[in-house]
Amino acid sequence: MPAEEDIDTIVQSAFFAGVTNGVMVEVGAASPDYLSISEQFRKSGWKIIAIEPNPQFVAKHIARGYKVLQYACGDEDKEDVEFFVVNAQGVEYLGGTVTAESFSSLGIKDEFVGLFDRVKDKSTVTSIRVTMRRLDTILAVHEPELKFIDLLAIDVEGWEISVMRGFTIDAYKPKVVILENLFSKPEYDEYMRAHDYQLWLRLNHNEIYVRRDQVTTGKRIRAAMLASLQRVKGFRRKVGRILTLGFSGTNR
DSSP: OOOGGGHHHHHHHHHOTTOOSOEEEEESOOSSSTTOSHHHHHHTTOEEEEEOOOHHHHHHHHHTTOOEEOOEEESSOEEEEEEEEEEESSEEETTEEESSSBSOBSOOOTHHHHHHHTTGGGEEEEEEEEEEEEHHHHHHHHOTTOOOOSEEEEOOTTOHHHHHHTSOHHHHOOSEEEEEOTTOOHHHHHHHHHTTEEEEEEETTEEEEEEGGGOOHHHHHHHHHHHHTTHHHHHHHHHHHHHTTOOBBOOO
16 A cells, blocks of 8 residues: 555655665554555565554564564653553544554644544543664664665654654765654754755655755656646545544654
8 A cells, every 4th residue: 555645656766766675764664554655665675674662563563574673762762651552443544444543652742732632532542651762772773784774754743853863864874754744843844954954845744855965856857747646636635634533653
């Protein structure tokens, strides 16, 4: 199943066409198939480093024989951290049923509070305890030989910049970074610009950032062409998403 707005296809076509040995890190991996950005890259032969604290989703990865690292990501290393699993009650979205893809995180905060208030009667909330680690720590422990990252995707329900603060971006120099930025907060762009990345394309609530040395005129044109094919479909998806539950991704 394609990811939302076909963001996986767009990024792969524009930056990684024909690449079969890439490395992707997915923070907030959730399900290995439903709404997954990494699924298409995995099928293309990529190494996927999936990070996910929710045991429901971890079990799905293991059942498929996939490696998954069971952590929440943040800007510090802590044990026994509270994590909220928000389960939807039978909400259908994009050909599947939403479970804990939306709102599950280290805490429902900021604008997410108002959004959740609108749908809480359709959801249940369970508190669990998880281990939180900086992304730097996770990679150092579990992937000590890793020298570079092609694609980094982070979807953690408003905690994306906290994850970035726990990651030394200059050490791994990912070519492309996908951040969910549901409320278009300017600090996302400010943070990425400060680290020599620029916003290349915004698809609904996901922002695609590209290392400056990866941006070319040809790739800009290609992205514009691909994005234009998504406009009508993307609008319909956005409306449907708002009317059902609201926005996938967990800090999973």
